[in-house]
Amino acid sequence: MSDAVLLNHVIDGPEDDAEAPVLVLSGSLGSTLDMWRPNIPALAERFRVIRLDHRGHGGSPVPDGPYRMPDLAGDVLATLDSLGVEQFDWCGLSMGGMVGMHLASEHPDRVRRLVLCCTSAHFPDSTAWTDRIAAVADGGTAPIAATVVERWFTPEWAAAHPEVVEEATSMVAETPDAGYLASCQAIEVWDHRDRLPSITAPTLVIAGAADPSTPVEPHARTIAEGIPGARLEVLPAAHLATIECADDASRLIVEHLAR
Numbered sequence: 001m002s003d004a005v006l007l008n009h010v011i012d013g014p015e016d017d018a019e020a021p022v023l024v025l026s027g028s029l030g031s032t033l034d035m036w037r038p039n040i041p042a043l044a045e046r047f048r049v050i051r052l053d054h055r056g057h058g059g060s061p062v063p064d065g066p067y068r069m070p071d072l073a074g075d076v077l078a079t080l081d082s083l084g085v086e087q088f089d090w091c092g093l094s095m096g097g098m099v100g101m102h103l104a105s106e107h108p109d110r111v112r113r114l115v116l117c118c119t120s121a122h123f124p125d126s127t128a129w130t131d132r133i134a135a136v137a138d139g140g141t142a143p144i145a146a147t148v149v150e151r152w153f154t155p156e157w158a159a160a161h162p163e164v165v166e167e168a169t170s171m172v173a174e175t176p177d178a179g180y181l182a183s184c185q186a187i188e189v190w191d192h193r194d195r196l197p198s199i200t201a202p203t204l205v206i207a208g209a210a211d212p213s214t215p216v217e218p219h220a221r222t223i224a225e226g227i228p229g230a231r232l233e234v235l236p237a238a239h240l241a242t243i244e245c246a247d248d249a250s251r252l253i254v255e256h257l258a259r
């Protein structure tokens with residue numbers, strides 16, 4: 001495990017966690033904390049929302065890789081400790097969901113409730129990651145950005161929202177090459193299937209019916225069946241379901257966390 005770094009973050013909603021519970025938002029590989037912008041109005045009404053850039057992403061430091069999921073989780077805890085936050089709800093998408101699963105199983109005293117969006121406990125085809133790592137080592141994130149974003153939104157939604165697609169493509173292309181590559185190495189070896197039964201935080205799993213990156217079968221189903229009492233909701237979206245179905249995703253998140 002490498003040393004923890006303090007993460008770039010933005011806080012929305014009430015300033016004081018005595019006024020509202022803390023909800024931490026954590027995004028996908030190649031994203032920044034801006035990916036949560038469509039959800040902030042609904043979430044910040046009820047929660048003190050802390051959104052983070054993971055190491056190697058956005059405005060956070062880029063330590064040398066390879067990274068492992070416990071490294072990313074250690075950064076989160078160090079950052080929340082520096083803010084005086086002890087307990088929190090977690091909503092993470094894809095890589096952010098993986099960090100959330102790790103936190104919930106290994107630090108159950110810190111995580112109150114969990115929302116896991118479009119994520120996976122394990123990718124059976126590690127060659128896809130080996131190939132992506134080789135492509136980024138070769139040419140950086142810019143040449144792969146458009147192909148990555150094709151998996152983020154359904155074609156119909158993308159055609160109707162070209163400005164979102166353009167912004168998302170820039171977000172991936174501007175992710176530091178070394179940070180993206182080292183994060184792929186964390187996902188390449190990620191296998192949390194055996195730890196799912198130990199998660200005690202009440203969990204909502206949100207999946208995209210048209211997600212080519214983490215399809216419902218087997219990814220969301222494995223998580224929902226592995227975590228005791230977890231509930232699965234499927235939205236008509238691709239990988240970034242929290243953007244494509246922002247209103248429904250925000251509603252599901254609020255309903256689950258407010259229970």
Ligand SMILES: O=C(O)CCC(=O)CC(=O)O
Nearest residue numbers: 028029094095148151213
């Ligand atoms: O989105 C993530 O955090 C990991 C899965 C992934 O890389 C999605 C994709 O680019 O296909």
